[in-house]
Amino acid sequence: MTKSILVTNDDGIHSPGLHALADALRPLGEVTVVAPDREKSAASHALTLRRPVALRRLDPGIYT
Secondary structure: OOOEEEEEOOOOOOOHHHHHHHHHHHHHOEEEEEOOOOOOOOHHHOOOOOOOOOOOEEEOOEEO
């Protein structure tokens, strides 16, 4: 059975640390990376009321 691993952050999809972590975890299972398109530190306190949240696939298993 393959393990599913979700890697995410608030530093943005282009964060080198995010991709280093995903690369290190790939031998352990199927890694999916989901992160904002740019740095969003402390944005978790915000509410999305009027704009829909959009998901865009950049590469297999990598979404922003």
